[in-house]
Amino acid sequence: MFLSSAETGRRYIVEKIALPFETQRRLEALGMTHRAPVDVLNRKGKGILIIRLRGTRFALGRNITENIEVEPDETV
16 A cells, blocks of 8 residues: 555555655655654645654655555554
8 A cells, every 4th residue: 555545543664665766765864764664643635644754753745655655564
């Protein structure tokens, strides 16, 4: 599934990021790497998703979240 369809209040594990090179490298520098846990905190208008990644809150647009594959974290 893609991060854009994730449910609020759940934790997911990043499986694959399919974005342009510069964007992908920037997300990796912020801590979004393969198997990183991501908590979905809230949804805002026009597809903006608020996430917690390694203790920091981020707002990601729909054009980014539609290209990040995740799986639910069943350990939580």
